[in-house]
Amino acid sequence: MLVTSPVVVGRAEQLGLLDAGLAAVGAGRGRAVFLLGEAGIGKSRLAGECAYRAVTGGLAVLRGRSGPGAGAAAPFRPIAEALLSLFRVSGPPRAPELVPYRSALAGILPEWRAGGTPAEPTSLIETAEAVLRVLLAVARDRESHPRPGCLLILEDLHDADAETLAVVEYLCGNLADLPVFLLGTLRSEAGAAGTLVREAARSRCADLTELLPLSAEQVTAMAGAALAADAARPLPGADPPPLPGPVAERLARDAEGNPFVVEELLSGMITAGVLRRSPAGDWEVCGDLGIDVPRTVVHSVIRRADRLSPAGRTLLDTAAVLGRRFPLSVLQRITGLGDRDLLVHLRAGIDAQLISSSGPVADWYEFRHALTAEALLSGLLPTERAALARRAADAIEQAYPGLPGEWCPRVAGLRLTAGDPAAAARRYAEAGEAARREGAVDSAVSFLERAQELLSATERAPVVEQLLYTLMESGRLDRALALVDTLPVTGPGALDTARAAALRARLAWATVTAARYADAAAQAHHARRLFARLGDGPAPAVDVVEAHLALADTGPSGEPGAGGAGTDTGAAATEAGADRADRAERLARRAAEEAERTGLPEVACQAWQLLAMLERRHGFDRADACLERGLALATEHGLTTLQIDALLRLGSNDFMRGGSSALLERAHRAAVDHGALVLMHNAEASLAMQAVLTGRYTAARELADRCVLATARLRNTDNHQFVLLTRATLAAHRGNRREMERELAEFRRWDGDTSLQLPVLFGSRAVCALLEEDHEQALRELDQSLVWEKRHPSVFYLNGRYGLRPLLRALTGRADPAEHAAVAAHPAAALPWNRQFERFALAVHEGRAGHALRAGGAVEQAVRAGGPFPMGRRIGLRLVAQAALADGWGDPVAWAREAEEYFHEASVPAVAGACRELLRRAGATVRQRRRGASGIPAALRRIGLTPREYEVFLLLVPRLGNKDIAERLYISARTVEKHVASLLAKTGSPHRSALCDYAAEATGPAGPG
Template sequence: MLGPVETTSVSPVFVGRIEELGILHEALARAAGSEPQALLLGGEAGVGKTRLVEEFAAAARRRGAVVAVGGCVEIGADGLPFAPFSTALRALRRALPDELAAAAEGQEEELARLLPELADAPVAATGHGRPDEEGLARLFELTTRLLERTAARRPVVLVLEDLHWSDTSTRHLLAYLLRTLRTGRLVVLATYRSDDIHRRHPLRPLLAELDRLRTVRRIELDRFTRDEVARQIAGILAREPERIQVDDIFERSDGNAFFVEELAVAAHQGCRCGLTESLRDLLLVRLEALPETAQRVARIVAEGGTTVEYRLLAAVAGLAEDDLIEALRAAVNANLLLPAPEGDGYRFRHSLVREAVADDLLPGERSRLNRRCAEALDADPTLVPEAERVMRLASYWYHAHDPARALPAVLDAAVEARRRHAHAEQLRLLERAMELWDSVPGELRTQLRRTDCPEAYPVVSRRTGPLRCLDLMAQAVFAGRLSGERERALRITRRALDLLEEDPDPLCAAWFWTQRSVLAEAQARGDGRRELDRAQELVRGLPPSEVHAEVLAIAAGWAMLHNPGPEAVTAAERAVEFARMVGAADIELDARLTLGGLMVDAGHIEAGVAEMYEVKELALAQGRSTVAARSHVNLPSVLEGIGRSEEAVGILREGLDHTRRTGLRESEAWVWGNLAESLISLGRWDEALQAADRAGTSRAAQSRSGACAKSTWIALGRGDVSEAARQLAEARAVHGPHDPMPQYRVPLAALTLSIAAAEGRLDDARAELGRALDAGFPPGTQRYAWPLLVAAAETEADALGRPGAEQGRAEVLDRLREAAHSLTTGVPLWLAHDRWVRAELRRAEGRDTPELWSEAVTAFEALERPYELARVRFRLAASLLAAGAEQDRDRATELLRLAHAVAGHLGARPLATAATRLAQRARLPLHTGPAPTAAPADPAEALGLTGRERDVLRLVADGHTNRRIAEELFISPKTASVHVSNILAKLGVAGRGEAAAMAHRMGLFRVGAADG
């Protein structure tokens, strides 16, 4: 509207930043080669981040790239969730309409939560009172794929400015994008103010998380040197400044580029800003020099939002159109305001100026401006973009301090936030609604009906009637769970239950107690049992309802993990029955999955497995992603527990596809963890370590603890006791002492006992066994208990004859026999462990016999457990040789050869060493055929390369990057880089090329072996 304007305070000369600009250009070049790039640009306010981004963007456009810019809104949760992504995607759609449409094809309705223009009609919220647990993850996954596909053929630069103002949902989406971005010619560049990131700032944890990603590069802008300040002043003034002026401005600005501009212009205009004047006064100098009408317009823009539309500005300012345009022209010519990059709005040239102007407003003046903005928007909703209207109106009425008008507006904004899966912002808005609740007259509150917003509030008792504060609290609890704000959600459940003490509603109270149970366990505030008991008491005797079914389903799930037995089965069966009665399909399938697992625990193995298979197929067919994901975790876990590891791996591979496709990252981590366990059983230890590495990226403590436990197990098998102890300590630290679930307690006890035994601490091993036996083994825990008993019995047998070992031995062996007798042997795997324990106990008594070991070997030969089979074969060979029968030497030789071969393949050094030493003592050959007189040593082994390093070197020799190596081996790029560094050091070479050449010279790998 105003046309070209003068911007004399911005230097036409781009000063300094040569190194930083070079980094950005290099990132663009790498992205053009289909290697996506992620960069974080930090610096204090006014240091020149925006100018650097503008310079880079202009150069990128000249090189054929599309640049899409989006900025975070200063008003935080009052602004539109995902604002920078929405703005950038809108710019990308204008620049590449066909490419973006093709990339979004088939997912327009879901992606419209970020870019409403993609859908023909507004997208409705989902769930109808139940949390849409996969919705946000699915949106993140689809957004990442959209960007990758849009940037498949042409470089795209996605700029996200001012992360220090970002909403929680934006931060989560950015973290997901940078963690999962794999393909496309894409550069993601995000900026933030480093001086605003105080210790408790919400951006701080994200920056720490991204720093751990080798795929993300952080750039910090320093202040200008004196020479750079001199060049900047010369550009602003269009002449060389005097030395004394440069010294003065450099000292007062301390090299901050924005302050240099302000001081240079102020000095040029004859303003004497003393050294003791505050920064705010300096920033307000330009405002105070404007006409009164221009100052009024600037104050409206400061309070109205990051960008204020011309029509809204006109409605609020109350000026004649000519006067408004002249006021705007004055503000723009003074370089205070700028026309917005898109649309017809206006914004401040620099956020520091806006903050100073807003802070200078009187409290009453601020409330009045917000009220006038709200009244104007109520009168004409078209004054602002449709996508922003609800959020802007809620913010204006809230800051106008008008509770009666603010409450319904805030509730509408909460619905909009949920529709966009912006659960963190939804939570904050609902908390704001609760804050306003008591300030609104009762007769106005009764006009708010639950049925007005059926998607916004979960049905916990009444389906009709006035909206209650309890309804807000229930939805806030959902939002807190889905956004990870469990502590806030816990506080809300406490407030709700206090209200229900005054106005009893058993069904509603039961719902809140159930939520409190889940949250308390997740926050390490106990195991959740007390809360669940209270919920069950409240629903007992009430007619069937969705809440009743959910209470029973969660109670059954809790019992399956903590105390499986007949009561758990009954609860699961009743949950299924009640869910069917009320048509709650998700709860029904979830309860049936739990019931299937409990049936297996109770000994009805085939029936339970069949039930779980049926649930999996139904969940997939009906599109119930969360239940399907859980079935891909629980079913293979059950299969693994009964010894069907290969079958479990097949389902887990399906589970990875499902969780990736639906964006369920936490479920994916559980799938990886279970895959690691089954791969260990199948003797695929290197693959298992890779899977455990992926499971360890979860935010769930149990998943990370389980990943460490599996790494501990492999480290023990390979004889690295110090690494095993480190991993075990991490597992315990992550998991914490609060959770007594047998599926964690018993395996950790077995590992603790084994490490103590490996370090010769027999008393500590016995003490750990005693604690485990005292805690007991509930029904269904055989899969965890048998390995513990094997480890304990083996420890006692190995200690036979050691000084001091006999004291207390008899009691330990008796307790082991009693425990083994109490466990079921209903599947071949458990029967094989029973045979093993019996043989070890006989060995511990000094009465070792080949017959028992032969039974154990026979039992394990029918299973998919190569390491366990190798161990019992070794014991049988030792027993045969100890018996001294000459006719058994050939059999012992074959057994040792088989055990040694498996140990060598797995890298199980203790077992390999033991087999070698036993063969040497018995003068048995471990290798068939004539041994070569000078067998060449394995070159890789001679160089000290581990099995994992061999895999990495093979890929390095084939020319793969660290990123490609990470993808191939299912490890992080950072881990791949560490392995490459270790390899270079061991080979004594300077670079990857030399390492590849040496590998080929030494004949370590076949040509093309990387694909084989």
């Protein structure tokens, strides 16, 4: 018989930590806790107790376990088991927000495979985000409970695969504000898992507690509780019989504080008859404890197994070779037992407390403890284990043709145990390829590395080739670059020239897209030389890499700036940049044409995308034609991700050409349906920027907020940078400098200073300066942007170079009509956002030259172009009204009045005030637009701030001087001085600097805008 303690003894600290975690989840605060300790120390017992408390508290509980098999762990095994443990009964959550993540989870949840797995493997970080979203959906499904939330228990993480550990790491870093509690267990000697959880604890992303052995007193208490739970215990209310002293001493000495060993030793004593009940109900010793009680758990397990029939013992040994968990159908095939005999022996193992059912998983059973399987294996001779492993591998291969899922690595491990390393290597290589197809690239790398270790130098080249492609997919470029040079160039074991060339070309593409230009140049050189040996003409895969290198301004060394233009200035820099762009275009066009001719659609699409960016210099019709060609190729060859990418680029172009977001919204829906998370966030970021430009600020904020955290979690640097710039642009278009600078500071923290998106930063600052009526600062920002763009490839075309900058230069007299004509001739100047400002600039030039009719016509053209852009159109009207009033043409009163109305409603006081001043100078009536008391925050109203004082108060946030404030509000500096003195008195600020600080705090995160 087996006795167990019904209570947890000696773990008050750990139970307190678990209770705190459950309470925090109930309040919407997630956390991760890891229980560390040796086998049998009580980790699973605590996890079970936590699950019980969570269920009784109304939380959803998901529970999965890693398990050592004969081979390496299958990808995502415990995650899949945890999700299925809940979804088998209730089905997966149906929340609409999970639709984009169904494809990412299709490899884990079979129920979601009907939605279609992605054409290309989902990245590991996307899968981790999908798991997080599902857990959040599970937690929210229980909002009707007193404590909504969920508990995810992952046991035996020391045996977990690399993908599971990556998901665990991701969850640890992102649970803080979510109602999800992660509880993990692992052994003290855990390798990668131990490193992960200790690092998480050091970074305060998780709590780590180690379970120490029980003290002698705690062992006695646990043993007493276990015996008191015996079926023959006294009647309720009676004290349990005491534990005999010799038994307590023996347990304290031999169990070494391990709860599992305590229970095994107690069970052994009772089974051997040396510890039994007296007629009075007390426990008594009836024999020699030193002789009859098993000295170790191994002896205890083997002794119980030996009591079974020979066939029953063989069944257990075979199961142990399969691992802690095993399917009954496979066990039957290996042993050859009939249904009746199989069930008889299985029942005997269950009765002996050696095995149990594996939860809700049909047909699967497991050993009661990991030590049970280890004890059985230790009792087998090596030849016995090898023979059982061989039979097991044969049986699995017959039962599961193709070895799907975890069976391939299991068979590989069994073949290795059976002494057949070559067969094991083949299976590990197959497992690696299957894992790579499913997107489990970390596991794929592990399997392939095992395979190459088992092969001789002349046999391993194909596996190394496979491993190299997998390393590139996982971004481990350092490892790939080191490994590729270990391949023999000629002789036995060398790849043929075509495969070697393709491998080097793929490595060149991986390194150039990672901005590792020196490595890309070296690999492109290797590939070019190998392709030359084949004599097949141009190598399109190399051409497209070298086109990117040309744009990056690299020379033969591949180092940025080595192309010669890195130190050029002025016209020389512009000319050098144009030469690089022309070379890149020639290479990309040759790559696209040759790739199509030779049947390389993926390379052709890459080339057409690059060409589309370069063709923008010549017109957006030509750029769209390139994208349409790439889209057709991607559609024809089923390259879904490249299809969506082409749609996104076409959608962005469509907006720039006409101000419509319809095509981009279509691309966004395609990304959602496909589960392409990175592309989905790309679309959302672009839609958010378009919403900013079209004045839909609430929609822009919602879109940006939707993807800012996700892009940060996914470490999608380019897209996260763009989202931050979008948020900065949103703040700039509302005249909120504090918020804008906060977003730009975060952009820099994400390496923004090296981003090709830097012109957006200058453009945002220029707009913000305009809304502060600081035209000189706006022009300085745009000048900086122009300097930057002359040295780098042009990616963005709405940042002032072809619209706002020409207008400001025209207003200040820095530009003449000839300069304006040169700018207007560029295709980018025809884009509506730029066109409105370019036409306003033309109106200034024509009005100054005395051509009033032509100037008025240009304004009408500007207003039509600016139809989709309410803020841009009104800032243009404000600026052109000033020139029209000064030069005596047009209708400056109507333009200033329209702009004043807009900026007053938008709470941009500086521009609204400037428009009112223009109206006064024109002799027009000016409606009093001073803010009413209702616009002043309640705390400031209580201390008596007047509407005019509040306007001054807002302009103290950027620490403007009295003169600057006077110019912004069109009042005298003396009046400003009086208002500042009043503000000092009313706020109790000791000096002006303190008053500025107070203003910054009082206006809150939203700032004065």
